[in-house]
Structures are given as C-alpha cells and as structure tokens.
Amino acid sequence: MAEQAILSYLETHEEIADSGNFAAECGIDHAEIVNAIKSLHGFLYVESQDIKKETWVLTDEGKRYAAEGSPEVQLFLAVPAEGSIAKDELQKKFDPAIFKIGCSQAGKNKWVEMGRQVSRKVVQVEDKVKDLLLKIQKAQVIGQADINSLKARKLIVLQTWKGYSVRKGPSYAPQREKFATDLTRENLQSGDWEKLKFKAYNFNAKGPPSECGHLHPLNKMKDCIKRIFRMMGFEEMATNRYVESSFWNFDALFQPQQHPARDSHDTFFLKTPSTTMQLPEDYVERVKQVHESGGYGSRGYNYEWKREEANKNLLRTHTTAISSRMLYKLAQDTKQNGFTPKKYFSIDRVFRNEAVDRTHLAEFHQIEGLICDRGLTLGHLIGVLEDFFKRLGMSNLRFKPAYNPYTEPSMEIFSYHEGFGKWVEIGNSGMFRPEMLQPMGFPEDVRVIAWGLSLERPTMILYGIDNIRDLFGHRVDLDLIKKSPLCFIGIK
Numbered sequence: 001m002a003e004q005a006i007l008s009y010l011e012t013h014e015e016i017a018d019s020g021n022f023a024a025e026c027g028i029d030h031a032e033i034v035n036a037i038k039s040l041h042g043f044l045y046v047e048s049q050d051i052k053k054e055t056w057v058l059t060d061e062g063k064r065y066a067a068e069g070s071p072e073v074q075l076f077l078a079v080p081a082e083g084s085i086a087k088d089e090l091q092k093k094f095d096p097a098i099f100k101i102g103c104s105q106a107g108k109n110k111w112v113e114m115g116r117q118v119s120r121k122v123v124q125v126e127d128k129v130k131d132l133l134l135k136i137q138k139a140q141v142i143g144q145a146d147i148n149s150l151k152a153r154k155l156i157v158l159q160t161w162k163g164y165s166v167r168k169g170p171s172y173a174p175q176r177e178k179f180a181t182d183l184t185r186e187n188l189q190s191g192d193w194e195k196l197k198f199k200a201y202n203f204n205a206k207g208p209p210s211e212c213g214h215l216h217p218l219n220k221m222k223d224c225i226k227r228i229f230r231m232m233g234f235e236e237m238a239t240n241r242y243v244e245s246s247f248w249n250f251d252a253l254f255q256p257q258q259h260p261a262r263d264s265h266d267t268f269f270l271k272t273p274s275t276t277m278q279l280p281e282d283y284v285e286r287v288k289q290v291h292e293s294g295g296y297g298s299r300g301y302n303y304e305w306k307r308e309e310a311n312k313n314l315l316r317t318h319t320t321a322i323s324s325r326m327l328y329k330l331a332q333d334t335k336q337n338g339f340t341p342k343k344y345f346s347i348d349r350v351f352r353n354e355a356v357d358r359t360h361l362a363e364f365h366q367i368e369g370l371i372c373d374r375g376l377t378l379g380h381l382i383g384v385l386e387d388f389f390k391r392l393g394m395s396n397l398r399f400k401p402a403y404n405p406y407t408e409p410s411m412e413i414f415s416y417h418e419g420f421g422k423w424v425e426i427g428n429s430g431m432f433r434p435e436m437l438q439p440m441g442f443p444e445d446v447r448v449i450a451w452g453l454s455l456e457r458p459t460m461i462l463y464g465i466d467n468i469r470d471l472f473g474h475r476v477d478l479d480l481i482k483k484s485p486l487c488f489i490g491i492k
Helices: 002-012 019-026 030-042 060-068 071-078 087-091 096-108 128-137 144-152 185-190 217-231 281-292 320-337 378-391 434-440 456-463 478-483
Strands: 046-058 117-120 156-168 243-245 313-315 342-351 363-374 397-404 407-417 422-432 446-454
Touching: 002 019, 002 030, 002 156, 019 030, 019 156, 030 046, 030 156, 046 060, 046 128, 060 128, 071 096, 071 128, 087 096, 087 117, 128 144, 144 156, 217 342, 217 363, 217 378, 217 456, 281 434, 320 342, 320 363, 320 434, 320 446, 363 378, 378 397, 378 407, 378 422, 378 446, 397 422, 407 446, 407 456, 422 456, 434 446, 446 456
Parallel strands: none
Antiparallel strands: 046 156, 243 313, 342 363, 363 446, 397 407, 407 422, 422 446
16 A cells, blocks of 8 residues: 555656655555655665654653643742742642752742742743743744753653655656566466566575584584594594493503592592403403513512402593503404504593583593504604694694603693684693503514594684683584584695
C-alpha cells in the first residue's frame, strides 16, 4: 500500500518534498513509507534525500507543568492573598519535589517571603513557564534565552526527526516489475521463460554462513606436525597407554626412585589398579643393577632399588614412557635380526600434578621425536631440531644446556613469543644415556637423540595466544576455533 502510494504520486508529481507530510496526507504510518522508500531506492525506482529536523519536545515533567502550572506559581497561589501561612502547613499541600522547586523559584523571583511563615510579596504573577511550554507543544517559536532556561530545568529535550524527499529514479515505473529468481520446470514446459525477466545475480552478496564443524587449532597443529615428521622419514608410535607403570615411566629411563618427579605432588598415581606385575624380569634385573651399582661406565646411584616402587601405576607424565617401550622392543629385534636405524615420533596427552596458570596445565599434549642410529652426535640433534622447527615456521631458536636423568648432554629449546614479548621454553632434548640404552640390549655404538615439546606452546606462538587456558579446556571461546586461520604460509 505504501509503495503503490509513492509510485502513483510520482507519476503525476515531480517530487515528494517531505515523507512525514506525505504519510500524514495518505493516512499511512510514516515507518511504512520509509521502508517502502528504502526498498524502491535499492531497485532505482526512486532517488531519495535525507531530511533531518530537530525540534524541542516536553519531558514528562514539562508536560505536567504545562497542564498544572509551574511549581513556583502553584506555590504562590497556595499562599493567602492577605496574611500568611505556616511553612509546615504549606508543605503538606504539595509533593516534596514540587514544594522544593516552588520555594526555590518563587524565592528567586521575589514573589514570596520565606520563613516559618510564608507570605506574598506581590499581588499577582504570570506563569511564563507554563506559557512557554504550551508554545513548544504547539510547535511555536520561542527565544533562545527561554529555550536555555527550560533546558536547564530539564523541562524540554531536543528530538531529531528523520525523513526523506523523493524523486523518480532511473528505473521508475508506475508499478514495480516483478523479477523471477528461479527458472522452474513449469517455466520451461510452458515457454514462459522467454518472457520472464530474471533478477540480476549479485556476485558481491555474501552467502549464509555454513553450518559445519571447525577444527580446533590444536588438531590443526597436530596434523601439521605429523606431516612434518612423516616428510622427515619418521614412523608414528602407538600412544594408547594413558596408564603406565613407574618402571617404564621412570626406572627404564634411569630416573632414580627418590627423584622429586615421583612425588604425589608432581605425578598422579592410581588407586585401582595400583600396581602392575607385567614386566620383563631379565630387563628389570639389569635396570635394578645399573640403578644400584652402575655399569656401562657409570657408577649408578648407589641406593637400594625397590621393585614395589617400579610396580606403581600412574598417569604417564611424558610420552618418553612410550619411547622406552619402543626402544626396548627395537633392542630385542636387534639381537635376533641385527640393528636397523629407526626414526619414531608420537603426539598425545600426558598428565602432571601442576598448578594451573597462563602457561601450565595439569593435562596437556606432548610431542616426542627420536632417532636411533650409529654414530649420532649433539651436532646431529641440533641440525634435526633446526630443520624440524623451521618447517613449523619457528626459525628463531636458542638452546641452553640442561640436566635430565636419562639424557647427557641435554638442551632446553627456546623460541621467541611475539605475544609475550620474550623467549619461551618450548621443549627439551638430549642424547639418551648408555645407562638407559645398553641394559635394553643395544650395541655400544648405537646412539639415540630425542626431543620433546608441548603441543600447546608452538600453537600459542603461531596463533598469538598468551593464555594456555584460552586454547585448551573449558574456557575456550568457540569463536577462536571458528575464526582461526586454516593454515599458515611458510609451514611445510
């Protein structure tokens, strides 16, 4: 109805000067007229120009004074023409707000004498405030000084009205032409398609957002790292052992039983089943001997090794427990079939009883890589690490000497974090000790270089996340997952 009224009017008139007046003349709500103008303008049926009008309107308080009179006049009229009235008695006649304003304004105008008794000082007064408010209601013009006075008393506010002036557009027609949006089977059968006018296709229009799943940044990074390992010739180790024995997690790695990492403050131990008995006895005996009295050029730790400590079950604290199993299996194959160099990797969850903060979690992912071959040196390890992290897009590395019970020499790996603005430790590395490898059954000239790092740390660096709890856990924002980059240029 509004659209047809506009098109019909423009057929015989040059312009609709004011959409507000036009709506009033047609008896149509102005909002409907505005919606029709916007739609017609979009299809070039009309051209429109904004109209902006600013008018003063009464506040609720102003409307009340326009109807009942200003507080000062109300108070003046309540005071007897002759004599006086007690202030307390006068106050009972009014609302507290009206009485307060009335006393202030009447006293300021010197209309009344204020004290315990209130009396008139003039014979009669004119309610200019009410008169001005009535003029504004009638859209009459008043002086700027009067506007400033009423505005200061918050009796009027400025209201902006928006409308349009309308002229014919380049595609004007007395009636909107309907365009077909689909070519149907019926159109083809009847031949109507030859007469139809189709709506132009907007190649710039955005389609509805796809309702689909999104890969978590950790999963993207995990897939990326797996591709890097495979490109470098590594095989993936099975990591389906969240529960591990202390033997494979600690003892087989030449980590002493009194080491602080075995304390319940650092490790989650199981109550049920609390222990395991499925251990290779001959290998257990060799591990016990190297712990107690050494061997293979080592003095050992010189303490009484206890089997019951080795039997304790726990949630694995590192995926190196998987590496110890794989290396033991490789050593047994070496005895039967001869030595074959191997490259292994794993990516899975590990658990540590740590205080949670912006860079630490009690449950996180560890990446582990190792190479087992003859004649390996620390130089090989540094070269492999630089190649590995360069493929990850992190070429700004530093290495720092460190101590690990099962590697010697050992190095911590650091990368510069742009979000933190500092160097961040991203991993640990080293060469497995003879005390670990030779009890397994490896020849003396076989060496193993290995490194481990958190999956979360490089992900935080590449995605610019400075709090690990925003990446993994119940606090993760789903928009982070939806809006995260599909891939990173430069990562191989």
